[in-house]
Amino acid sequence: MTTLIKGAFCYTGAGFTKLDILIKDGKINTLGTSISTNGVDAVFYAQDKYLIPGFVDVHVHLREPGFSYKETIKTGTMAGAKGGYTAVCPMPNLNPVPDSVENINVQLDIIKKDACINVYPFASITKGRQGRGELVDFESLKELAVGFSDDGTGIQLGEDMQRAMQECARLGKIISAHCEVNDLLKGGYIHDGEYCRAHNHKGICSASEYEQIARDCVLAKQTGVKYHVCHISTKESVDIIRKAKADGVNVTCETGPHYLTMCDNDLQEDGRFKMNPPLRSEQDRLALLQGIADGTIDVIATDHAPHSAEEKSKGLAGSAMGVVGLETAFGVLYTKLVKTGTVTLEKLIELMSINPRKIFGLPGGVIAEGEVADLVLLDLDARWTVDPSEFASMGKATPFEGWQLQGKNVLTICGGNVVYEAL
Incomplete structure (x- = not known):
């Protein structure tokens, strides 16, 4: 399966660069600025969100x-x-x-x-x-x-x-x-x-x-x-x-x-x-x-x-x-x-x-061609309230209950597989 993330601010280790990221066979296959969507199984439009390890x-x-x-x-x-x-x-x-x-x-x-x-x-x-x-x-x-x-x-x-x-x-x-x-x-x-x-x-x-x-x-x-x-x-x-x-x-x-x-x-x-x-x-x-x-x-x-x-x-x-x-x-x-x-x-x-x-000594941590595709896409403008009833965890006890927060993950890719999406 191939996955394409378009227009993300990509963490380079020294800062962020706006890129497209093509993922294939569990790895980052291609980084570029205008990767075609032709033949790609899943396309996610980042809309200026931040992609990090x-x-x-x-x-x-x-x-x-x-x-x-x-x-x-x-x-x-x-x-x-x-x-x-x-x-x-x-x-x-x-x-x-x-x-x-x-x-x-x-x-x-x-x-x-x-x-x-x-x-x-x-x-x-x-x-x-x-x-x-x-x-x-x-x-x-x-x-x-x-x-x-x-x-x-x-x-x-x-x-x-x-x-x-x-x-x-x-x-x-x-x-x-x-x-x-x-x-x-x-x-x-x-x-x-x-x-x-x-x-x-x-x-x-x-x-x-x-x-x-x-x-x-x-x-x-x-x-x-x-x-x-x-x-x-x-x-x-x-x-x-x-x-x-x-x-x-x-x-x-x-x-x-x-x-x-x-x-x-x-x-x-x-x-x-x-x-x-x-x-x-x-x-x-x-x-x-x-x-x-x-x-x-x-x-x-x-x-x-x-x-x-x-x-x-x-x-x-x-x-x-x-x-x-x-x-x-x-x-x-x-x-x-x-x-x-x-x-x-x-x-x-x-x-x-x-x-x-x-x-x-764990793999990953670098966004580069040939590296494992363990990635998350962050919406830094998202505003949300901590509500334990919405947790995926069975545990609900948090001192942050009710806190008004900014910044949220909207896409998790692990080994090239989409394991969470809220885009």
């Missing part, structure tokens, strides 16, 4: 196998396609945990059958994703997993993380670390800040995140491993990673749209504002934005974490941790960061499309 989310929860009442690989990838993602990397808090070849193949079989975009799963670091104890057989999993993570659980003992890093360094694999010191949590569930104290909640201190990052950066320097830090949320985390990079540590990191656009003063007594790590202070938010500006933060990932309506209906104290984000990420970030002049559109594309591929 598809977004990549290196931190999602698709919940299958084991928790398909929250989300499935089918619905999660449909949500990704709608949001402009052509690849996602699901975390291993599943049942069975992908801690062996047998278990990860359960997930891979469903991906092969039901996914509409590319899915590259993580294997766990420890058996059962316990954050301590027996490590997985990294060698047997290296070709099946994009990397290794115990997301949802921090690796509690430095010696366990050191051994995991040594193995991953030997195999050339990346560790994507959820950093959390269990002994410092003390039953907390929102940030230990102004809102927490004013409303008599139990707080999560910032040190529970950054202390483990500091430990791991030392170990990463010792072992030479590729070390990626998940969902950083504190100013101290930014400082530690900035210094580690300057010291030659092979460390990268991500943060999420909600940490860049909200703080604990935005909290409401509603489960849709509860996630881990929690929304931190305004000072933390500003430090994250500075980390974006100076290159300390490499990636924006959503930590898309769907739950059932019942699980999110119990307020801040009782609700499950996690919010959905695949369908709102671009609109939120374009509206709150690009339109305000905080970052450029090109910088946002680096954070959402280019850098994730470079760090995790």
